[in-house]
Amino acid sequence: MKVLVVGSGGREHALCWAIAKSPMCDALYCAPGNAGAAAVAECVDVDAEDVTGIVRFAKKTEIDFVVVGPEAPLVAGLADKLNAVGIKVFGVSASAAELEGSKTFMKDLCAKYGIPTSDYETFDEPDAAKEYILRHQGRVVVKADGLAAGKGVIVCHNQNEGFAAIDHIMTERAFGESGDLVVIEEFLAGEEASFFALVDGERALPLVAAQDHKAVCDGDKGPNTGGMGAYTPAPVVDEAMQQRVMDEIIAPLINGMAQEGRPYKGVLFAGLMIDEAGPKLLEINVRFGDPECQPLMMRLESDLLEALLACAEGRLDEIKLQWKKNTALVVVMATEGYPGHYKKGSEIKNLDAAAAIEGVEVFHAGTKAGSNGTVLANGGRVLGITAAGKTVAEARKKAYEAVDAVDWPEGFCRRDIGWRAIERG
Ligand code: AMP
Ligand code: GLY
8 A cells, every 4th residue: 555654753754664664565655754764765845734735645646544643734634634535544633633732622621531630720811820820839830722842831840930931821922822821730740651552433552651751951951842762661651550541541531532522543642640649641642752653663563554554444453563572762862952943954974873783773853865865954853763672771772872873963862861760770
């Protein structure tokens, strides 16, 4: 079959890499892709958010199956539009994507269907939001309601930071209309995990869990990013915890969405906070995590394309996934300045030496091909150096060996990816 992957990140390179291995895949395209995805897929110059352009290309090229990577085209209705012209798609409808597109919608759904999450209130004007903060003693988290590329969440240490966050989102409108509403919620302590499941409208098939590193600096310091590194499995999600998450969060969520007339079909990514009392839902994403997807794909033994197609066709009962019993870890290399202002166009050398290390895959994110076979940085997060190993420590050692082989003075990475798992021993 002819497959099109939509997106340009490390996640999409990893999805292409896994799909290309499937015997069911006869031709693979990626829109718009990056310099790494180009090694396994034909990159097409259509932006992931150009819904009309993607549909036009898919029709013209007679694509059989579209796999959508990022959330923005899903929120904009790409899956609905492809379905409407008879093209199969892995990705949720716009009405289901609201789980990620509106934090208010997600929190209200949790309240209605008894899904454990932090206490919250929603506000549409700053004075009332500030009063809420005055009334609350404990720490709060202020969130822009809409999409903000992972940057619309401000964890506040005191009331002044809370006021500043409200001003930033609602008055300065740092995230535009995504900040028309804010959700203010109770701060939760515990250990975070990224939990993934394929959902076919009715059934859910858990994938493996991962842990992300959102802050830009070592020791989880500095502003939040899209994710600076990740590994799987997540030791905090053992078999018993996986079952609790499935029973207490995923099942009521799928059931709630079906009852609301918004059946969920696609990958469900639950951001969890776990403490002694159990798991609580921090957020829902309607897509694979980036960079979590990269180590997930390294550990997947089964045919990804077969599983995604069965999910899209409501046949998940036919799928049993096999995972390697090892660990995989990704270190993200970003352009100096990220998540703030950064320059594009610096040359990255020696990628072949990094990729030649046994058990290492170099997934590209913001890269583009320069002249004469050069690779140029073209974004904030640029590379996902991913390694497999028997333990987190072994995978991490290999990943950093590969990072050190890359010659890119304008890049940087965190040096402590995996610390939590390694500290656990
Ligand atoms: P979100 O995009 O909603 O997952 O938030 C981004 C990050 O902010 C999460 O990964 C957490 O590290 C942190 N966060 C969000 N909500 C809370 C909360 N209620 N308590 C503590 N930390 C939170
Ligand atoms: N790495 C977290 C995310 O994809 O949202």
